[in-house]
Amino acid sequence: MIPREVIRDYFQCDISEYGFQDLHDLVISKKNCVLCGTCMSICPRIGINENQPLLIDYDPECSLCYKYCAKTYFPEKFIEKEIFPKQSTKDPLIGYYQKVMVTKSTNESILNLSQNGGTVTSLLIHALNEGLIDGALLTGKDENWMPKPIIARTSKEIIEATGSIYALASTLLKYEEVINKYKLKRLAFVGMPCQIQAVRKLQFFPPLSDEYGKFTFVIGLYCTSNYTYDSMKDIIENEIGVPINEVKKLDVSHGKFMVYTKEGNIKHIPIKLIKKYNYSSCQYCKDYTAEFSDISIGSIGSQERTWNSVIIRSDVGMNIFKDALKSKKIISSSQIDISQIKNASLSKKLKVVKINEKVISALKLFSIPELEAKAYTTLLSLEKADLSMLSTAMKKEPSEINNAVNILKQRKWISATNGFYKPNNPVKVFKEEIHQLKEKFNSNLKKFKSEVFKELETIYIQNNLKSVKDNEFIDNFF
Numbered sequence: 001m002i003p004r005e006v007i008r009d010y011f012q013c014d015i016s017e018y019g020f021q022d023l024h025d026l027v028i029s030k031k032n033c034v035l036c037g038t039c040m041s042i043c044p045r046i047g048i049n050e051n052q053p054l055l056i057d058y059d060p061e062c063s064l065c066y067k068y069c070a071k072t073y074f075p076e077k078f079i080e081k082e083i084f085p086k087q088s089t090k091d092p093l094i095g096y097y098q099k100v101m102v103t104k105s106t107n108e109s110i111l112n113l114s115q116n117g118g119t120v121t122s123l124l125i126h127a128l129n130e131g132l133i134d135g136a137l138l139t140g141k142d143e144n145w146m147p148k149p150i151i152a153r154t155s156k157e158i159i160e161a162t163g164s165i166y167a168l169a170s171t172l173l174k175y176e177e178v179i180n181k182y183k184l185k186r187l188a189f190v191g192m193p194c195q196i197q198a199v200r201k202l203q204f205f206p207p208l209s210d211e212y213g214k215f216t217f218v219i220g221l222y223c224t225s226n227y228t229y230d231s232m233k234d235i236i237e238n239e240i241g242v243p244i245n246e247v248k249k250l251d252v253s254h255g256k257f258m259v260y261t262k263e264g265n266i267k268h269i270p271i272k273l274i275k276k277y278n279y280s281s282c283q284y285c286k287d288y289t290a291e292f293s294d295i296s297i298g299s300i301g302s303q304e305r306t307w308n309s310v311i312i313r314s315d316v317g318m319n320i321f322k323d324a325l326k327s328k329k330i331i332s333s334s335q336i337d338i339s340q341i342k343n344a345s346l347s348k349k350l351k352v353v354k355i356n357e358k359v360i361s362a363l364k365l366f367s368i369p370e371l372e373a374k375a376y377t378t379l380l381s382l383e384k385a386d387l388s389m390l391s392t393a394m395k396k397e398p399s400e401i402n403n404a405v406n407i408l409k410q411r412k413w414i415s416a417t418n419g420f421y422k423p424n425n426p427v428k429v430f431k432e433e434i435h436q437l438k439e440k441f442n443s444n445l446k447k448f449k450s451e452v453f454k455e456l457e458t459i460y461i462q463n464n465l466k467s468v469k470d471n472e473f474i475d476n477f478f
Ligand code: SF4
Pocket: 023, 027, 028, 032, 033, 034, 035, 036, 037, 038, 039, 040, 053, 065, 068, 069, 070, 071
C-alpha cells in the first residue's frame, strides 16, 4: 500500500498544471518520445500524426499525459523500494536482482516459434493457466511486420505475440481497452525498458489503475536500440533486399541484423552499417536490461541461442519463475556469462553526446578548469556514473578524474551517492554561479570605488587639472 503522502506528492508536485504543450516541449520536440502509447491511451484528446503524439482537441491541462509519460519524472527510489526485496543485489550495470541464469521452454511448439528459448511465452502461459494473471498486454505484428498491441487473454493469443520485431510499438495504446472494455484486474506486460517506466507509474500511482488494469507481472526485454517501423522496413527491403512479407524471423546477433526468410534463407547486415536508421530517442537511453521489470529476458550471456538469459529481480518474478520451473514448463541452468550482459549494458550507458569546444571554453567564464568542465558535461550525458565509468567515458585515469569530481562536488555542479555521481541541473548550477559572479563583481566594485578610484581621481586632479575641459568630475561616475 503506497502511503497517501507519496501519491499526493507525486500528483501535486510542481508539474500539477502541465499540459500537452509541456509534453510536447520537453519530451516530443526534444526527441525523447519513445512512442509507448501511454499518453494517447489515457487521454482521448491526444492522437498521433507522423509518428508523433499530437493534440487534437482542447487541453484542460490536467497533467495526466505528462505524469504518466514513459520519459518524464520517474520516482526511482520509491519504485525500487516497492518492487525489490531487501536481500536483492544491486549492480550498477544491471540493476537489482536476486538471480541470473539461463532458461528455456520445455514445450516444443513454443520453441519452434520463439526467438530464442521461449521463456517469455512459457512464463506468461503458465501465469495465465495458474490464475496469476487474467491477461497480458503484448506486442504482436501483422503480415507485413507492422507492430500491433495485443490484449492476450488465452494461451493462443499469447503465442501469437511470440518473437521479436525490432520496431517501436505503441503497446500501451491498448491500456484504455484493458480497463474499459475487458476490465482485466491482473495484467502482465512484456515490453522494452522505456515502456516499463510508464507501466510502473500506472501500476503505483492510482487512480488510473485503482481497480482494473493493475499490472501484476512485468517482463522486460533487453534492448540496445530500436527503429521506427518505416526504418525497419527500409533495412529489410532496401539494405538487405528481402520483401517484408517474405520475412519469417528477425534477430540481432553478433553485431548483425539477421533476416530469416520463409524460403529458409538467412540474410544479414552489420549493425554498424545501419546506424543511421536508429530511432533518435534511443540514443539517450541508458537502460539495456529493463532494470524496473520483475524479470528481464534476452539472449546475451547464454552460451546457445536456443536459451534465454534471465535476470530475476522481484519476489513476483521469483515466485512465478520458481512455480514454472517446478511445474516443468521451463528448465534452467547456471551456465551464464553475466559479464556479457554487463558489457552490453556498459556500452549502452557510456554513450556520450559530443560537447563542442566552444561550450567547454565558454564554461571558463566560471573559472572552471577544462577537465572539470569536461567531467560535468560528460556526466550530463551519462546521467549517472561511478569513477571507473567516468574514466572510461573520458579516456582519463581515475586519479585525474577523482580530483575533478571533488572540485565539482564542492561547487555543487554534481552530487554523489553511494559512489555514483550525478550532474546537478544546469539551470540551478549556472543560476548559482551567475549569482556568485554578480556578488563578487559588486563587492569588487565597491572596493574599487572606495579604495582605488578615489586615489586615482585625486592623483589625476592634482596633476592634470589644466587639461580637464568639462565637468566630468561633477558627474557621478558610479
Ligand atoms: S507517453 Fe509515450 S508516446 Fe506519449 S509522449 Fe511520452 S513517450 Fe511519447
